[in-house]
Amino acid sequence: MDDVIAAIMTPPGEGGIGGIRISGRDAWVVAAQVLRSLSGKEARASRVRHLYTGQAVDPINGVLLDQVTYVRMEAPHSFTGENTVEVFGHGGPLNMKRLMAAFMVAGARPAEAGEFSKRAFLNGRLDLTQAEAIVDLISAKSERGLQQAIHQLQGGLTEAVGTIESALLLYTAALEAQIDFPEDEVTSEDLAGLRKELVGWRRDLKELERSADAGRLIREGILVAIIGPPNVGKSSLLNALMRYERAIVTEIPGTTRDPLEEYVNLQGFVFRLTDTAGIHETDNPVERIGIQRSMEYLRQADAVLLILDAGDDGATRQLSPGLGEAIAAKEHVIIVLNKADLPARIAEEEIAVLFPGRPVVKTSILRGEGLGPLQDTLINEVFNGRVPASEGYLAVNERHKAALGDAVRSLEQAEQAIAGGLEPDLIVTDLRAALNALGRISGKSADESIVEAIFSHFCVGK
Structure with a gap:
């Protein structure tokens, strides 16, 4: 250099x-x-x-x-x-x-692209998680994403992992020393103490691993597919959440043919809302293409808003063949009963049978009613009731998640080795594997191809 x-x-x-x-x-x-x-x-x-x-x-x-x-x-x-x-x-x-x-x-x-930041990494001025945070900070689309990137840039994830890594290194070094010097025999008490620590470390790392999905959603945006039969208010809902007339709305069924995707910031989180063509049985070849695309978005989405007409007769009648099965396969689905200003003709018992356990929100988009509860329910549903704190640390990408998963599995194998009475040198092998996995997060043990891949996403001048 x-x-x-x-x-x-x-x-x-x-x-x-x-x-x-x-x-x-x-x-x-x-x-x-x-x-x-x-x-x-x-x-x-x-x-x-x-x-x-x-x-x-x-x-x-x-x-x-x-x-x-x-x-x-x-x-x-x-x-x-x-x-x-x-x-x-x-x-x-x-x-x-x-x-x-x-x-x-x-x-x-x-x-070259990212070369200044790469030199900063190679010279020890920042680690890989901080380097990744620079890109996230520049490209942040929401307040939450910005806060997450800043916390990462300050070393939040590195600190959380580093605390466990340091303690694990001390135990590993001590165990290796006892192996090298037979007079310092490894006692059952030593191994019992290590096993107790392993349980705590594995639990904490597993929690960080789980946070990767939430971190990704905050960083990339939450893809929400607005799904339902024609003319139930899907485009009107997109417009209401966007707060301007983005989608064409008419009383003619099938107005929306191509999916329409827009970013919107809701309560500090960025959502990629997608208005889709109404799903129904049709012989029209153009409409069928639009419906196929709607189903593709349904399968790809992080969350689905299934819009039904509360004033129509029965939810079952509004569902075309295959839609119910596709909805059942999704983890995050909210049932939105729109047109709640009209006399209700959908029984709550029917909804409970068709969509057991799914949250239900009643709205009248025409009157602007129910949008606040819908936003709250959407955020709560996406994050499984555990909305990340603004200042919390999260694993934010698949690289972090994979390394944390490898570390968790290695610690689990070390626990099993202790429980099975295996030789200390076999236990050390698992501990070293866990240390190597944790080192990949900060870059201590990341290979050159990973480093090159990370900095290739940077712009020139950073």
């Missing part, structure tokens, strides 16, 4: 200020060929982390490019942990492109 890299670190487009980051051992050597004082003399930055005002010039012919401010940082006290210079000029694509070209002539090369 001796080469000097540079990239524009501000968003593309016109703006008051545009920034370029230069990082590497000779960052200042490169930057000094472009930067000058306001009087045109050689730029000086004798004090680190102080902002200087000056000029940027063409390093070949000295032609003025822009008036800039710049700051120099010395390793390891920078984002990357390397010598770094950050230069701020007037924003604008052409100006930034010209400044970047000057630093390339001076000896820098363009940074």
Whole structure:
């Protein structure tokens, strides 16, 4: 990592200020060929982390490019942990492109996507969970997602896992020492104490593993399919939750043909609401394609809102063949009895028989009634009644979940080895496997392919 890299670190487009980051051992050597004082003399930055005002010039012919401010940082006290210079000029694509070209002539090369953050990881400035949090922070779509990313950036998950990892390492080292020195025999009391600790560690890691689904939903958004027969108010519900007329609403059944997906922020959580074509029996080939797509969304959704007409005669009659079975296969389903302002013609007993255990919400979208309880029920249903706290730590992706699962299984095998009276060296093998799995979360034991995959999702300049 001796080469000097540079990239524009501000968003593309016109703006008051545009920034370029230069990082590497000779960052200042490169930057000094472009930067000058306001009087045109050689730029000086004798004090680190102080902002200087000056000029940027063409390093070949000295032609003025822009008036800039710049700051120099010395390793390891920078984002990357390397010598770094950050230069701020007037924003604008052409100006930034010209400044970047000057630093390339001076000896820098363009940074690859995520290369600054990768260098920060390799230099010990952040771990893999914090690196992932940077991407999540930039792309957050909700307040909850933003809070989760910030907590992760502060090391929340690493701290939770690290507490167990440190204690496990001490026990493993002690057990290995007793194996290496036969005079220090491993006693049954030692193993009983370890087994007790294993039960607690496994329980805590299992809880973190379970949190991965909630973390993913907060980070990516909760896909909700609005399903039901034609003309029961599916599009009207989408519009009501969006608070503007996003979907076309008419009294003509089958108005919606293609699924319509929109993001909406409800109580700090981001939902991907999908209005779908009404599901019913039809010979119309176009409608049948729309219904097939509706069923696909139903199968993919994290949660389903099944909309029925409370004023129509019977819920059974409103369900087309196959819809009831598809609904029964989903974990998170809410039955929405719309048009509750009309005389009720659906018996609660029928709903209880058709959809046992499913929450039921009555709404009148026409009058704006029942939307608050529907939102509360949806959030409660998606998170199984355990809505994540704003400041809580969560595993937020499949990588975390897989590593935690491997650690849990290794600890369980260690418990079984102790219970079965196996030799201590076999117990240590399972403990080491658990440590390796936990190390993959922070990056201590992650292989190069995982590291490369994570940083490939970063933008250039970060």
